[in-house]
Amino acid sequence: MVGSAAGDEGVVDTETFIARVNLITHATVRSAVDRLQNDHRNIDADNAFRALYHVAKRHDVKLRHLAAAVVETEPRSGIRSVDEPELPFQPGRRAGLPSRTDVMADLLAEAVELTSANAAAVHLRHALHGGLCIERDSGLGEGFRRQFSYVDDAGSAAGRSSARCEVVRIDDVSVSPIYTRADVAVLADEGIRAQLAVPMCDETGFNWGAVDVLFAVRHPRIDPFGVDMLHGHADACAQWLRWYDLTVMPKLVTAVHRAAQATGLVDVASA
Known part of the structure; x- marks a missing residue:
């Protein structure tokens, strides 16, 4: 994991x-830009980057x-229903395309309330590289966010929870x-003394990451009931994330390709 890169003898300089x-x-x-240029x-x-960036910003992803979705050559399949799954911690969602940001924020708030924790983070698995990225956090400092921004083994509470699905x-x-x-040393500087990490598994058994409360x-x-x-x-x-990736993300990828194609046509016309 990231701490190992600096060795066990010192602390990563969070300034650099x-x-x-x-x-x-x-x-x-x-990789996505290369894919768009090839297509x-x-x-x-x-x-190509602007097409990607504007769609991501417009749809809050x-x-x-x-x-990563643009890079994937084969579309995902196998979802059993087109209906959006209900989330017990997010009643009455706003109309329109669902926001991953809102879902993660509500999950974090619920995690803190259920465990009386001082801080929390959602770590999600990267679709291409496989490690866990901090998707959203609450109450955490920059030191933690940098040190554990991407974990590719079981060298953290979230990483171990995800790897073992426990x-x-x-x-x-x-x-x-x-x-x-x-x-x-980073955890001490952040005032973190204890942790609880809970895995995130969908109905197929696939693990998407972990909710980490600190x-x-x-x-x-x-x-225990809160856990x-x-x-x-x-x-x-x-x-919900599985449903989102199978139903919403393909629409966003299509929007990226349309934006890229339109940009290319404008460039040709201008030339």
């Missing part, structure tokens, strides 16, 4: 360290998710064998 998620995003977007011969790299509880992060010294005290009192509720919410969100 580039979060791995930024590198992953850049690589994914670069639309009359478009340059700048216009992260650029790396849309870029709830992972760490009552004292300072003595947990999961973390390197660099990780422990505490400012060691051995926090956590209501069960959060586990149910996490799985419901995973089912």
